[in-house]
Amino acid sequence: MTAFVLKRLAVGLLTLLAASLVVFFVLEVLPGDPARIMLGMNASPEALHALRTEMGLDRPVALRYLDWLFGMARGDFGRSYTYSSPVLALVAERLAVSLPLALMALALSTAIAIPVGIYAAARHGRPSDTLAMGLAQVGVAIPNFWFAMLLVYVFAVGLRLLPAGGFSGWGVGLDGLWQGVKALLLPAVSLALPQAAILARVTRSAMLEVLGEDYIRTARAKGLPRRKVLWRHGLRNAMIPVLTILGLQFAFLLAGTIIIENVFYLPGLGRLVFQAISQRDLIVVEGVVMLLVAAIVLINLLVDICYAVVDPRLRSSR
């Protein structure tokens, strides 16, 4: 087991290293000198030179890459040119929006999808199964930003129940918390719908596979109620594919909210990167992308380890 974890860890670190090379050198060959973009077109050559020296742009590329890499290893992601604050501080500030949003969406989608998937599997082939899976097919096909616009039209423009966009931060006390949740509710629902549709389909097919097993028949034969068999014996054994998709969806939600953040004008991680790209604030782009890649690698690693814990056969086969 230790050997398995160490091997996966080493592969994860190599992946990160390769990703850092790609990110750094792709952004490095870009047209557009960050110093010139910061100072504007009319900057004097002296000022430009001074800023380039200050930002370290006059040094060889390989040295700058190593500096950046070892900085990140120490937890120093550099300073943003445009915000003049450390990249990590910016990320932390934006995560206060993106992380709760991702968690809300994930919780919503799980709460909808898993019961629907189990229910559909239990009623396999009947009209309610067909209906549930038909709705899931439609759910998968709906672009989340379009769904978001419809939600805004109904709940913000029409019923005036929820804000149409913007986020004023997590206030003080319960009321402040509620204001924050209210601002993130529509975005979370619009992110959750397509995810729930996918998750319900995966849960259903995993359950169907499990429900055909002998131990399910045994459990039923010894007189356990249907409901108990479904949840205790069925869901438990169907969890592996479900967990895989959940892991992937969480990773997607952290980075994939970029369009939804644009629909609702939310100051999240996606908007930070989007703005940083257009302002050529490369150190921010590089830092955020590396953190997201690290998050995805970590989630995959945890999912792999979960597999190995659940099913010892997987430890040697990879």
Next chain:
Amino acid sequence: MSLDSTFTPVPERHVLAKALANRSFLVGLVITGLVAAMALVSFFWTPYDITRLAVAERMQGLSLAHPFGTDHMGRDILSMIMIGARNSIAVAIVAVGIGMGLGVPLGALAAARGGWADEALMRVNDVVFAFPALLTAVMITAIFGPGAVNAIIAIGIFNVPVFARVARAGALSLWPREFVLAARAAGKGAVLITVEHILPNIASLLLVQGTIQFALGILAEAGLSYLGLGAQPPMPSWGRMLFDAQTRMAVAPHLALFPGLAIVITVLGLNLLGDGLRDVLDPRIRRER
């Protein structure tokens, strides 16, 4: 949605009969056919000329003259959606083409050679999969300039490892089979065996995956266009139409309704087609479902 690696090729004469009996396949085929026909017709005829702006007729509701209404510049929305279909289909098809063209040879090669080549390919795949796809596509188009071509590249790159993985898994399950062994015994090389025996037998897997990636490509293109990074005006695109509609939702919600429905119906049709194809072409999975 991953496909299993072991499967049995179906004799061809059963396929058509089976396909016609599969509801998912039929509905998907009809929808996809209609969308494709709509895009083709738009080359010869649209109800209105969308290059002519008619400000006096802007943001009209639904009428006999304009079944889907007109947009903020007085252009007929039905005509815009018809021409927008071209863009969505073209971007998604070429992105799938890039994915297949690069991914399938890589995957087949990894399966044929094994050893370090296989290991290297899988590790490169890991790296690409570790990138958040949507965010990276946004980065690529934002950096190299917005437009349909860069959108195709940005979406296509993420299709490559998907097809490489499917091709590799399919090929790996075929290499130990008797007919491949026989070909090896006859002295055929790895490339010839791959072309003559492996590729024809994994074609159905690739077709199913291609349909799924096609649908995902349409969604991705809509997202990029919505952010202003896809096809540039005056070329209409469904995502861009939604962006233009957003600020006018309160006054004219129909501006957002129809382009959105166009995306949903197209993606739904392709997904149904993909599911149907999988049921028809892959009896093993069908039994389990």
